[in-house]
Amino acid sequence: MYSSDLKQRIRYGETDQMGYVYYGRYAEFFEIGRTELMRALGMTYRELESRGILLPVVKMHVKYIRPVAYDELITIRTTLRTLPTARITFHYEIFNEAGDFLNEAEVQLVFTDSVSRKPVRPPKDLIEALSPFFPVST
Amino acid sequence: MYSSDLKQRIRYGETDQMGYVYYGRYAEFFEIGRTELMRALGMTYRELESRGILLPVVKMHVKYIRPVAYDELITIRTTLRTLPTARITFHYEIFNEAGDFLNEAEVQLVFTDSVSRKPVRPPKDLIEALSPFFPVST
Amino acid sequence: MYSSDLKQRIRYGETDQMGYVYYGRYAEFFEIGRTELMRALGMTYRELESRGILLPVVKMHVKYIRPVAYDELITIRTTLRTLPTARITFHYEIFNEAGDFLNEAEVQLVFTDSVSRKPVRPPKDLIEALSPFFPVST
Amino acid sequence: MYSSDLKQRIRYGETDQMGYVYYGRYAEFFEIGRTELMRALGMTYRELESRGILLPVVKMHVKYIRPVAYDELITIRTTLRTLPTARITFHYEIFNEAGDFLNEAEVQLVFTDSVSRKPVRPPKDLIEALSPFFPVST
Numbered sequence: 001m002y003s004s005d006l007k008q009r010i011r012y013g014e015t016d017q018m019g020y021v022y023y024g025r026y027a028e029f030f031e032i033g034r035t036e037l038m039r040a041l042g043m044t045y046r047e048l049e050s051r052g053i054l055l056p057v058v059k060m061h062v063k064y065i066r067p068v069a070y071d072e073l074i075t076i077r078t079t080l081r082t083l084p085t086a087r088i089t090f091h092y093e094i095f096n097e098a099g100d101f102l103n104e105a106e107v108q109l110v111f112t113d114s115v116s117r118k119p120v121r122p123p124k125d126l127i128e129a130l131s132p133f134f135p136v137s138t
Numbered sequence: 139m140y141s142s143d144l145k146q147r148i149r150y151g152e153t154d155q156m157g158y159v160y161y162g163r164y165a166e167f168f169e170i171g172r173t174e175l176m177r178a179l180g181m182t183y184r185e186l187e188s189r190g191i192l193l194p195v196v197k198m199h200v201k202y203i204r205p206v207a208y209d210e211l212i213t214i215r216t217t218l219r220t221l222p223t224a225r226i227t228f229h230y231e232i233f234n235e236a237g238d239f240l241n242e243a244e245v246q247l248v249f250t251d252s253v254s255r256k257p258v259r260p261p262k263d264l265i266e267a268l269s270p271f272f273p274v275s276t
Numbered sequence: 277m278y279s280s281d282l283k284q285r286i287r288y289g290e291t292d293q294m295g296y297v298y299y300g301r302y303a304e305f306f307e308i309g310r311t312e313l314m315r316a317l318g319m320t321y322r323e324l325e326s327r328g329i330l331l332p333v334v335k336m337h338v339k340y341i342r343p344v345a346y347d348e349l350i351t352i353r354t355t356l357r358t359l360p361t362a363r364i365t366f367h368y369e370i371f372n373e374a375g376d377f378l379n380e381a382e383v384q385l386v387f388t389d390s391v392s393r394k395p396v397r398p399p400k401d402l403i404e405a406l407s408p409f410f411p412v413s414t
Numbered sequence: 415m416y417s418s419d420l421k422q423r424i425r426y427g428e429t430d431q432m433g434y435v436y437y438g439r440y441a442e443f444f445e446i447g448r449t450e451l452m453r454a455l456g457m458t459y460r461e462l463e464s465r466g467i468l469l470p471v472v473k474m475h476v477k478y479i480r481p482v483a484y485d486e487l488i489t490i491r492t493t494l495r496t497l498p499t500a501r502i503t504f505h506y507e508i509f510n511e512a513g514d515f516l517n518e519a520e521v522q523l524v525f526t527d528s529v530s531r532k533p534v535r536p537p538k539d540l541i542e543a544l545s546p547f548f549p550v551s552t
Contacts, residue, residue: 009446009449011442011445011446011449012292012293012298012445012449012459013292013298013300013301013441013442013445015292015293016288016289016291016292016293017288017291017292017293017294017295017296017345017346018192018194018293019293020194020293022165022288022289023165023194023195023198024162024163024164024165024166024169024289025162025289026162027160027161027162027165027427028162028425028427031162031425031426031427032423032425035423035425035426035485044485045426045484045485046484046485054156056156056158056161056202056205057161057202058201058202059200059201059202060161060198060199060200060202061198061199061200062197062198062199063196063197064194064195064196064197064198067194069293070293070459070460071449071458071459071460147308147311149304149307149308149311150307150311150321150430150431150436151303151304151307151430151436151438151439153430153431154426154427154429154430154431155426155429155430155431155432155433155434155483155484156431157431158431160426160427162427163427165289166287166289169287169288169289170285170287173285173287173288173347182347183288183346183347184346184347207431208321208322208431209311209320209321209322294468294470296470298441299441299470299471299474300438300439300440300441300442300445301438302438303436303437303438303441304438307438330432332432332434332437332478332481333437333478334477334478335476335477335478336437336474336475336476336478337474337475337476338473338474338475339472339473340470340471340472340473340474343470
């Protein structure tokens with residue numbers, strides 16, 4: 001298991017007239033969560049793309065538990081529970097400053113060749129960076 | 139079952155650098171899909187809110203099957219498969235102009251009292267407008 | 277002068293907690309306004325890009341006169357007051373259903389070669405399509 | 415003069431298919447810029463709203479000088495050049511990590527009573543916090 005926390009302050013433009021963050025805006029929180037998880041592993045999304053690998057999202061499940069308001073400082077916890085194959089699945093938990101659990105999600109992406117648009121294996125260096133966190137059971 | 143189709147043209151601002159609609163923007167397509175389904179039933183979201191009923195989203199599942207590009211004209215098909223209780227679940231299928239199936243989703247919302255913030259029964263007139271489409275099996 | 281009107285219904289996701297459209301979302305209204313103006317002239321943005329011409333925005337001026345709420349049906353009036361050179365300037369007026377004047381804006385873009393990233397002349401067919409609306413004064 | 419710097423990393427969802435930040439998304443950068451300027455002065459937007467003061471935007475001028483790409487770390491410099499009256503005007507300069515000047519803007523907002531929706535004087539404590547930075551010329 002590998003996990004990474006990111007703090008983010010809610011923007012006014014992320015709220016809607018209900019007075020809380022619009023349900024569609026969480027996708028950006030998930031995106032920046034996995035971006036920073038990968039950066040912590042010594043790799044960036046940006047680099048991946050420059051190597052010809054795209055990571056389109058193929059699945060997203062979100063459970064909205066408590067709403068979150070403007071200017072609150074949230075913690076986006078992003079977790080890899082399994083080593084990626086052609087697919088990589090991120091799990092998310094979002095908390096507010098008081099530690100209340102706000103949101104739970106799962107987002108799955110596919111390593112894709114930018115030219116052929118076919119699925120490819122995950123980059124070796126990503127697997128190597130992750131393997132210490134996923135000991136082989138015997 | 140009750141279903142409603144809405145056509146929508148993809149905005150440039152909805153794309154990302156991968157050249158397709160950003161995965162987080164589909165939430166707005168789902169939102170306008172259910173807005174128009176309700177309008178077709180003679181009721182609007184806006185009216186609901188003015189009657190003191192909010193409809194926060196509690197769950198969203200999305201399956202991204204094919205990407206969609208700028209300026210394409212999509213069809214958002216919104217379907218109610220069951221009569222709402224305190225919860226209302228919308229199913230979505232999105233197609234491009236060629237009829238290709240792009241996206242499948244499910245979004246669940248809860249009728250909520252705007253003051254107490256507690257779940258409430260769905261409005262009677264909504265149930266009445268829907269009931270002809272949900273014949274009681276005997 | 278050449279003008280084009282587009283109607284658009286305000287999405288919930290476009291509002292913020294003040295209860296009106298977020299000031300940053302108008303840029304999308306301007307974008308779809310000019311997209312439809314060009315389509316009415318027999319040309320699309322999408323085609324332009326496929327010919328290797330990009331149209332980055334270089335200037336935007338917006339005057340917010342009256343706010344606009346969720347579910348309102350606005351009219352986006354897009355006007356070309358002068359023939360484009362390497363630059364093209366769109367003027368905007370937005371109205372609500374009651375005809376109230378909501379918003380006034382000016383957006384300037386530059387015809388840009390997608391490879392060299394240098395400014396280029398506007399496409400001949402665009403100028404030809406526009407010239408009947410811009411009679412030469414004598 | 416009072417100035418405040420904020421660093422922000424560009425999100426994937428903020429780019430469009432041109433490969434750079436969509437021109438409409440800068441409004442959020444400006445918004446978080448002024449939010450942090452006010453926080454540095456010991457006051458928050460959120461507090462202002464809870465005191466019954468809204469700050470709708472009435473004018474925005476933006477000059478897009480250089481584009482900015484995904485994952486770049488920008489600096490949003492927000493400046494108050496004059497003491498606010500019923501109107502408050504923020505000036506913006508945005509830079510990339512290399513120090514290149516990307517964007518220049520001006521956003522004007524009006525202190526507004528949330529009930530009467532009429533313009534009001536700026537809060538005394540805001541003026542007091544700002545006055546040391548705006549010495550009276552003699």
